[in-house]
Amino acid sequence: MNTSSALSQVEKVKLALRLLAVLQITQYLWPRSAEIQDGQSFDYIVVGGGTAGAVVASRLSEDPSISVLLVEAGGDPPFESDVPKLMLYLKNTTSDWNYTTEPGPYSSRCVKSVARPFVQGKILGGTSGANYLHYAQGHYRDYNTWAKITNDETWRWENVLPYFIKAEKFDDVSVLCSQAAQYHGTEGPVGLMRDNRPIIQNYLEAFQDMQKPIKDDLNAVDSVGYARDVYNIQDGHRQSSAFSFLSPARHRSNLFVWKNALVTKIVIEDKTAVGVEVVKNVGDTEKTYSIRAIKEVIVSAGAINTPKLLMLSGIGPKKHLRSHGIPLIANLPVGKNLQDHTAAIVVFNMTKLHENPPIFSFSDYPAFVFRGSVSLNKSDYPDYSTWNYINFPNALLKYCSVSYDFQNSVCDDMLATSVNTQMLFSVVFGLHPRSRGKVLLRSPFYQDSPMVFTAAYLEKEDIDNQVKYVKDFIRVINSAYFQSVGAELKYPSLPKCNCKHKEDEEFWRCYILCMTTPQHHYCGTSAMGSVVDGRLRVMGVDRLRVVDASIIPIIPSSGLLGPVITIAEKAADFIKSDGDCLNF
Ligand SMILES: Cc1cc2nc3c(=O)[nH]c(=O)nc-3n(C[C@H](O)[C@H](O)[C@H](O)COP(=O)(O)OP(=O)(O)OC[C@H]3O[C@@H](n4cnc5c(N)ncnc54)[C@H](O)[C@@H]3O)c2cc1C
Known part of the structure; x- marks a missing residue:
């Protein structure tokens, strides 16, 4: 199979799924959409029922005496x-949301289009319903840095850990019988499982050969080494925020979930957030609603849409708002400081492992996955991470082309083989990038998508480091296991790089600039310390909070799912205790 036939298979499956959607077979899991009247009031309005918003709305509505409206632009x-x-x-x-990034200096190499599409979930659960299901906590030092930035001790790791424990339902005997058990919860709503499939062990041992220890679990305290991956999957269901937090709360009479309703503006009077404007299609017409918040508006629209909404509402950089004719309410660096992990893809072909590809069941993770975190100077703070997918060419072609958008010819060079050999598809990424991107308004109209300028390798140090990380990672080819299975590194045909020696830094720099991909861990665009304070209140505007990935001041040493859920758990407690002090 080559990439174009893999892509045509993907389109056929998508068509079948569109037909299946008519049956609405999972509809019973989700709250019904509330009937909302123009001018109605609620104690709290949460904008965006995504990863963070679902947590906040669910936790706030645990108190039956308060009313919570959750407004979500997408549906079930x-x-x-x-x-x-799937x-x-x-x-x-x-x-x-079908957004694309703006062209950047490195966006044109080896990908299909300079405007690179990226997923942002537009459904209940948001991106937690559309992401790649890897769960991690970050590193204790990440949270201690946030505490320093905000001058708020409650962000220190020891004060954040109870919220991880509160959210998690970790289910793995070996982890729970180990030292690592103290860092995990077992009674929370988010089900977590470890990939215990046997095939992974050989690979872990190969990295152990390279002096990279095998761990039962990589958590925020013990995070250097190689381990089986942890997924937010349980009993075959994705544990999105919608599944874990909204589904169990769907019968509460004080939680109003309004679906397919787009918040276009936060209404601010005398520097106080008093409600939101919402646009919703009713029949063939678009209707505008004005909804009042008695206590607070909480914006949880994600790292791309939150800055867009704040700026449309008059909160953002003065010059930028003025250029779009938006009256200024608070001059804050909204949209700046966009961060992400930028990865390079490395592929090994195990030439002596000819096998029939496994048939993954619907409930399985569709690859065997292990994860590594490496500190080059042997400290406890890792420099880079790897997510490693063991799979076969036909499946990997789809990831290469659909998830990562590489050109068909690149995917064919790397992955199309005439035999079914086991392959290792690894995503290698630096954990502490210096580069920063930004989100800007394209226009003052809510209908227009924001302009997203990603940060990839804008700082030379980031690409220099990436070369070091990839070179360190591929040393595993010398391990006894990789030698025994005839592991070979696959390269795309790179005319610009081919004149360089494969041992040289210059070759790897050239390779990386081709095989680079964002990890989509977007964050930082309404950061604590510059846009919101340590309790996530927007500076200079009362009764307005932001709770989502955009408040993260410095990207954590992991994906964002675990950290964002934990931020939202913590924020719910802030809101509850501040709400108790408000007098109305
Ligand atoms: C493809 C992909 C794969 C990823 N894989 C992983 C992974 O495996 N592990 C990991 O840890 N992290 C992963 N991440 C990152 C992680 O999933 C996200 O960072 C995190 O889920 C973001 O949560 P959030 O609450 O900030 O935003 P979201 O979950 O995106 O929530 C925002 C919500 O607000 C809604 N919304 C937006 N604007 C409006 C509006 N104006 N009115 C009403 N509603 C609105 C959206 O529809 C959405 O539901 C991945 C991200 C992507 C894109």
């Missing part, structure tokens, strides 16, 4: 969101 998660094996099929669908 489709079947393919619930089923781990995670690839949400991109470029109605469950996605």
